[in-house]
Amino acid sequence: MRRLLALVLMVTCCAAGWRSAGAPYAFSFPRDHGSHPNYRLEWWYFTGHLLANDGHRYGFELTIFRVGIAPGAPTPRPEQSRWRDGEIFPAHFALSDDTDGRFSYAERLVRPALGDAGAARYGLDVHAGDWSIRGIDPIRLQARTRAQGVTLRLRSLKPAAVHGRNGISRKGSCASCASHYYSLTRLVGDGSVRVGAHRRVVRALVWMDHEFGSDELEPNVVGWDWFAFQLADGREVMLYHLRRRDGTFIPASSGSMVARDGSVRRLRAADFSIVPTGSWRSPHSRALYPSGWIVRVPLAALAVRVVPRLRDQELASRGVSYWEGDVCLEPLSTAASDRAAGDACTAGQGYVELTGYAGEVPR
Template identity: 45%
Template sequence: MTIGATALLCLLLSGLGASGEAAFRQALPGYRFVFPRDHASHPDFKTEWWYYSGHLHTNDGQRFGYQLTFFRVGVDPALRGDSRSRWAVRDLYLAHFAISDLADRRFQYWERRSRGALDSAGALTDAFKVWNGPWAAGGDGKTHHLTASAEGYAIDLTLTPTKPPAIHGVNGVSQKAAGLGHASHYYSLTKIATEGTLIVAGKRLAVTGSTWMDHEFGVGQLGESQAGWDWFSIQLDGGAELMLYQIRRADGRPDPYSSGSLIRPDGRVEHLPLNAFSLTPQEFWQSPKSGGRYPIRWRIQVPSRRLDLSVRAAFPDQELDTRGSTLVTYWEGSVAISGTADNRPITGVGYLEMTGYAAPFRQPL
């Protein structure tokens, strides 16, 4: 186990009750989002991330999924004391970048981490710009621009949101565990027209498609009894989107703070508490690398909307096994949707994120 990696792990998992908590602002009800200001960084909150996932295709029908995520984790100011060193850590920055080649069933991923010294990574507070080395996301009020590259793979995408931001939770707060402040401020851009270039194994491709963006800031995610989560972003052909997350408790049952949102074609957001939906794993895949056993086909039911969807991984192996570095091993990949809405057949695309299945966060022997 390397020192840096261990520390990051602790950092990400420190979650509730971590030391230095008091130094950070809590996500409290009544928060009013203002855009584009809230696209920018919120360093007074301990944890923040910007998440993009999308489905791209070329003119000749090659299909790809991509994911680009930037994390920012604030560090207790007491640790850096009054050090004038540029290396004194205020925030740690992490980033993940993944490409799924649906035809080849090939999944590639990379990660970066940085202490942000000398602007090697950062996130601006007065404008929307977040970066980690050469990977960056940013934009003005109208479009976002994503760039990332690694080992012969790259994206350079221009994103144009077609719907207003969907704010999740209730009263500006997405609750994650019991207790005031154990929550985050969380919004999504659920439908973003995407075009640009994709480089796959050194080959430059012109692509178009659609992207989903999440931006969340608040405290760490998991309480002590919580083992992991399953998160779905689904874009249905009819113009509606669905976001669902289920926090799994250590005893295997869903945490009562699991919830979701349904975004209607007109952009209106309907909060879905745990009792408004059900998630049923239907098929499993065991990762040969991490040994984690992931559900790769789910049944989603939202009875109030008469939605009954089957979520199927585009291909099974879309696991990010980062035990050698950040130690956060998770599954994040492109999924295909089919099912019925109001008894009429419906299809769609989506991204599924599953954490806490692979030897969860324990030091290897």
């Protein structure tokens, strides 16, 4: 549901000419893996867990956003300058070195002029400079900087999981406070990670989100806590709390449970609980984030302790700082001595995103 926070172009209502995501939407694949230029905001988001042959562990995030500047076709007319763009492509890339305890990230904003960025309207083909996500079987993902890089080939073990009802993922009580949102919840594959001059071959377990819309959250929402879990038993769970200024959550908070066969069950706010167990203060933004949680989803017979692999996974971006990091899932029955003994993650793995703690989501 996310990543809007980095885009300071957000507004509280739908600008004239942009399509609202408040109406029912029938997804069709592979078409809907592509761009939807009639909507103002869109993003393709990948997070994953990477394991090298020598046991070295990493987490990564790659998100490419598409932000519409003016409604209509993004391609300039022949009489217009090639530098006159109808959309821009911000992107974030983060790498968590879980074994060595290091976290780093990079961000960029690329204009599509001269082919430097773009997204196909049919199928998965999006890039921002040399950061790219292409294909569907396999998906070829690449992001690199001078300091680090990730290259992966991925295939999905399950069909797309559509969130919400009738293709609408609600983000508030207003009719247009919504998006169209689906996930590929269990992508597997292989590739490589480079840190400096050192390269490791890795196996990958990855989650993809693709979301698009034009309107934003309801006015009293300041941020969100979002969780995506890939359980060891082959299921997946996505949950989000939309947070008010007073710390309570709005009724539109919701989630999805994906069964082993790929079927999706919608979760309401009353169907789950997320209780922080600790906190962490960022040395970068001075924001105080929750750190560690107990999550219960009785409908899924799920009760886990959620432990960040690294406490400092904050992206102190040029937009708004937020925390986005890989986490380990442990059964609540796991003793503290067992948790300290090793990196078991016996219940599964996941990613958590926390926004609005270093300042309200921009509007």
